[in-house]
Each structure stands twice: as C-alpha cells, then as structure tokens.
Amino acid sequence: MSEIKETYVDYLGYKTYCKIVTPDNPDPAKKPLLVLHGGPGDCHNYLLTYAKLADRANRQVVFYDQIGCGKSAIPHQEDDFYTYDLWADEFYTVREALGLDDIHLFGNSWGGMLGMYCMMKDDAGVNSFVINSSPVRIQTWLDEANRLLKYMPQDMQEALAEAERTGNYETPEAKEAADEYYKRHVVGFYEKDYPQFVTDSFAGVGECYMVMQGASEFVVTGKMKDWDIREGVKSIKVPCMALSGTDDEGTPYTIKEGVDLIPGCEWALIQGAPHIANATHPDECLAAVEGFICKFD
Template sequence: MASPDFDREEFAPFTVNGETYQTWYRVFGEITAGCRPPLIVIHGGPGLSHDYLLPLSDLAATAQVPVVFYDQLGNGRSARLPDKPHTFWSMHLFMDELDNLIAHLGIGEAFDILGQSYGGMLGAQYVVERQPEGLRHLILSNSFASMDLWNQSLAQLAQAFPQDVQEGLRLGISDVQKYEYGLMKFYEVHGCTIQPFPADFSRTFEYAFGDKRDLTVAAAMFPYLQGWTIIDRLHLIKVPTFVVNGRADFAQDFAAQPFFDRIPKVKWLTFENSSHMPFWEERDRYMQEVKNFLELTGP
C-alpha cells in the first residue's frame, strides 16, 4: 500500500508585487532526505494545466522518482487572475513562480526538470537565466528553440488540413469555437493520436474551452512570445539535457535541432510512433528512457 504522502495536493503561497496568490501543486512519491531528486514537470500552453502530463506519475511508482506537477499561475487549479493586464504576465513571472515552488518544497539542493512544449521553452530560459545550483538534469520534451520555429512548424503542417481547420488555427482565441475545432482536428494527427483522447488530456483542454474556461494567460502570453528565442544562449545550459520529440510531432526536427546543436551535454531521441505526446503514445518506452536518463551522473 502506498503511504499517505505518495499522492498529495497542496498550495504554495506566491507573492508578486506585495500581493500573495496560490500555486496549486501535486506530488507523487515521497520527497525525503536520501531519496532520488524530484522531477518538476512544467506544463505547456501557455494557458493549459498539468493534467495531460499525468502519465509521468508512472515514474514515482515504477522508478521511485518523486514527481511534482503544478498548474502555473492563472491556469488550472492555481489562482485565476482575469483582471490582470497583459503586462503582468511574462516568462520572468513564471520563472519566479518556479523558484518559489522549489523553495516551498525545500528541494533546491537537488532536483530535475522536465518541460513539455511551451513548458520546455520556459524551462530552457529558466536554466539559462537562473542557473539553479541544484539542477541535475533537464528534459526538453516536444519543445521549440524559438517562437519563429514554432510558427513555422505549425504553419507548414497546417497546410495539409481542410480550410476550416486552417481557419480555426489562424484565428486562435479570437474565435474560441472555431479555434477549438481546428486545434482538436490538428491534435488528432500531430498532438495526441490516441483516440478517443485520454480523459486527462481532455481535462486539460476543459480549462481552455469548457465551463472553467479562462484564457487570460493565453491572451497575454502568445503576443508576448512572438520573437522569443533561446537559440543564442543555449550554450549556457551546462547540465545533461535530454531532447525528445515524436516523428509526427508539430515540434518537428528542425524546431528542436538548435537544442541538439548548441547545448554542450545533450542527447536527442525521436519516438517513431508518436506525435506531440509520446508519454501517451509510447508510454512505457518514454518512461524507461526518462528513467535511464535521470540515472546518468549529474554535473
């Protein structure tokens, strides 16, 4: 039987400009002295929640790796701030939130990071700019080295879809109904090929399109990210790094190539039977590859 601490949900107070908000987080496994460093999982979006990444909790059960999920501020179960102006939201805010969560959990001396999609972009910038001393390994899963590469990859793949799908992707959150239709059709091919979509995947998108919808973060961050790039600073990532994508991923090879070319200690694996979510599509192998990587000796 798992201990009472094996799966727990709590809030971490996070103060910004004198106001305190709540970051929701969930821990699988036990974070105790002498245990393996916990893996912090940074979800994508911007504007989604952690739910679609829950297969990574397998690592706690099968590899004794404590796994920390959290919903970034303004998303999912964390504090919603629909009245905040676009200027409130930035990569620096979310890096501060990650610093705060690490301090709250008391894991600053030893931890690993897995960032998926936009979460990998955030994770890469966090490592480049904050240089966290306790970081042992970095995993950039299905991610992009620049926003221009994101846009290029998405536009290239979208050309193969009917016009109504292309229109929905082009309109984005300016027309939520058309965007949801286009995005889900696109995801059937390049996002998550398991059909019907897994319940945890669908739960994530309920926060974007359902009754709990709050698009504050997406509306602010997508304009903010235009022009974003980490390419010229990737050499500053000194920890061992694992780059992952899928053969049918909308994070195509050319979008991930700069990670491999410029990070000093790097491994790259493409999952041949996956798209953007190999942790669903090739779940067992994905967990084994992550486990193997985390067992590598750190810096």
C-alpha cells in the same frame, strides 16, 4: 502504491497548487523529478503519466499548476501581469517552499521553454533536464506548423486559413480541421477520444494562453511571438536530453535547432509520437526519461 499529497505555495498573494507523488519505499539515491507543464496555461494533468515513475523507479515526482491556470487560477489580470519572469520566479519559489534543492527537471512544450529560460538564469540544484518538444525559436515552430498544414486535405487548409483571417475558430469547418491537426500532431486522438487526464488539463486553461500564445497553434499573436533564445541556450551547463516524436508539431527540424545549440544535448526521438507523446506512447516516454535522468542521480 504511491502517496499523493496536495498542497499550495504562496506566490504574489495567490496560491500555486502542487501535487507531490511519493513512492512507498523511496530510493534515497533517486533525486525528485519536477515536472513543468505547457501552455502557458495548460495545467499539469496531461503529464500525469509521469507520476508512474514513483512506483516504477522509486522516485518522487512533483507537479504544479503554474499561476493563472488549473488549481492555481487567479482573477482576471491585465496583460502586463504575464511575463516570462512571472513563471520563472514562481519556479524558484515552488522549489524553495517544497525543499526541492536537488532535483531533475522535465518540461513539456512551454514547460521546456520555461525550463531553458530558468537554466540560463540559475541552474543551481538541477542535475539533469529533459526538454520535451520545446522550441528555442518560435518562428521555426510556426514555419513547421504551417508546413504540416500543407499535408492536410485542401478544404481543411482553407478552413483554417479563413479562421486565421477572420479570427473565428468556432465554425464547424475550422473546428473539424483543428481537431484533425490535433489528432495528427498534438494529442494523437480526436477530441471525442481524449483520455480524461488530457480533457481535465484542457478544461483548466487560463487566460494567459491567449496573452502569451494567441488564438491557435499556427500563429502567435501574443507575447511569445519574439521568442528566440538560440544564443542563450549555448550557456546551459546542465546535462540535457531533448524528447520528441516523429509526428510531433514540434517537428524533428524544430527540435534539432535546440539540440545543436545546447552543449552536449542528447535526443530521444519516439517513432509515431505526437506532441503529447506520453498520452500515446507512455512506456517509451517513461523509459527514455528515467533512462536519462538516472545517470545523474
């Protein structure tokens, strides 16, 4: 069985929580995998299936809760505290503190966006990068989300449209519609059936989600509304693989936009998988990630 170590890294006067999963007999030829969660603000827990790579591949796997959520929660901050550079600088700070100077990188959703942003700034010591269902342009993501809504029952479409208009997503009708969308395209389960590690992650979401994203998956009212790194990703030199699902809210069209722009980017598309593909298709995700990163050890 792997050893799990929990520790904290000092950052901006706060503490960034880290979880380090080390196999009993680590293979010295296998570089650690550093995992970036989504949100911003969703916590690391929902990605814990990737900890199985420690036992399956004799590879160390490292998670952390980004500042502002989960076990890295902080007191209320003004909106201008939260920026892309806040989390990019934290990424480099965590790596330096934990000695992660020679790694593979994995990022889901916002985590992949953060990873791309960092790889455009300084890619030193990153040998490969798995970009799991992350857009290079937020408007493409939104256009596709609203296209997916059109396949839902008409009453659910109307309930979500009304929620967007009023800002009230707590009506029974809006909650039922959102639950249906999450079942189809995000988690793969209705809320009552969420695996515990997903429930734990959603329970720790911080205020940064509202600041950066907004009230829902269908409209971005926060700071990410202008996210567009289509030009920047053309400069990424780290070997990359996109990972996504056919039923993902990060639709194949959304992901292809990045695949076509990132030099040499590969793509693993998992049939039937939603956005949090590792919850519904763990073995396929583990095989895809290890199959890619092991080529760059």
